[in-house]
Amino acid sequence: MAAQPEPMGFYTDTTVCIGCKACEVACKEWNQLPSTNGGVGTLSGDSYDNTRALDGIHWRHVKFVEQFTEDRKDGRWLLMSDVCKHCVHAACLEVCPTNAIIRTEFDTVVIQSDTCNGCRDCISACPFGVIEINPASGTAQKCTLCYDRLQSGLEPACSKACPTQSIQFGTIKELKGRAQKRVDQLHQTGEKRAYLYGADDKMLGGLNSFYLLVDKPEVYGLPPDPKMPSRNLKLGSWFSALGAIVVGLMGVISFRNRGANAGEERP
Ligand code: SF4
Numbered sequence: 137m138a139a140q141p142e143p144m145g146f147y148t149d150t151t152v153c154i155g156c157k158a159c160e161v162a163c164k165e166w167n168q169l170p171s172t173n174g175g176v177g178t179l180s181g182d183s184y185d186n187t188r189a190l191d192g193i194h195w196r197h198v199k200f201v202e203q204f205t206e207d208r209k210d211g212r213w214l215l216m217s218d219v220c221k222h223c224v225h226a227a228c229l230e231v232c233p234t235n236a237i238i239r240t241e242f243d244t245v246v247i248q249s250d251t252c253n254g255c256r257d258c259i260s261a262c263p264f265g266v267i268e269i270n271p272a273s274g275t276a277q278k279c280t281l282c283y284d285r286l287q288s289g290l291e292p293a294c295s296k297a298c299p300t301q302s303i304q305f306g307t308i309k310e311l312k313g314r315a316q317k318r319v320d321q322l323h324q325t326g327e328k329r330a331y332l333y334g335a336d337d338k339m340l341g342g343l344n345s346f347y348l349l350v351d352k353p354e355v356y357g358l359p360p361d362p363k364m365p366s367r368n369l370k371l372g373s374w375f376s377a378l379g380a381i382v383v384g385l386m387g388v389i390s391f392r393n394r395g396a397n398a399g400e401e402r403p
């Protein structure tokens with residue numbers, strides 16, 4: 137029997153991203169994702185970001201966060217290539233009614249288009265706003281962590297294309313070690329704000345695509361404490377069940393009352 141591969145994923149060091157978008161282009165090219173607006177580009181007006189967000193046809197999105205003084209003489213860009221986090225506890229997978237979302241042998245999360253019915257449940261459930269409908273297929277889509285390439289022993293297209301190794305691919309164990317060394321190095325050289333987002337299992341059991349950040353998660357548009365919606369769903373279904381019992385009991389009581397009244401009226 138073939139050995140089960142170790143969990144694989146991405147470690148993204150945002151401090152070395154140069155915003156070149158080679159990752160976005162490589163992703164689009166490999167996965168044959170359609171262009172936006174039929175290829176007619178429009179400017180967002182938001183720094184150098186014209187991709188705007190992750191969606192069904194953008195499985196990578198390079199964010200540009202400008203932190204400048206008013207006269208723009210001093211400041212910095214925070215650049216971050218965002219993607220599906222391939223959560224160990226994945227909300228999208230949990231809510232999918234057709235089991236179209238699967239966990240692969242690499243511990244990554246993949247949507248199978250042929251069994252997706254486009255109900256959008258996963259879109260609402262993902263705490264990171266990763267999934268959208270791809271208009272070309274009419275199904276929910278997102279990063280597959282290049283499942284087809286992994287199955288052939290190849291590296292994902294985005295990390296292979298990244299010229300600065302901001303996106304690194306490997307086993308989660310190895311990536312965590314590498315990322316922690318980088319945090320220590322940054323602390324020693326004076327960047328005390330460096331930390332890892334999603335590398336430990338406190339966040340949704342761990343994110344198989346985790347980040348080195350140098351500001352609060354919200355600054356990068358990331359939730360500080362993402363939650364599984366299933367807890368709310370479970371609470372909701374308890375309330376629904378309780379409601380059904382109450383309605384049922386009221387029905388029995390009113391039926392019995394009607395029977396008693398009919399008996400009294402009978403001569
Ligand atoms: S980030 Fe969203 S889409 Fe990706 S695995 Fe987690 S819940 Fe699913």
Ligand code: SF4
Nearest residue numbers: 153154156157159298
């Ligand atoms: S390819 Fe690398 S350096 Fe270029 S935008 Fe993507 S993450 Fe940043």
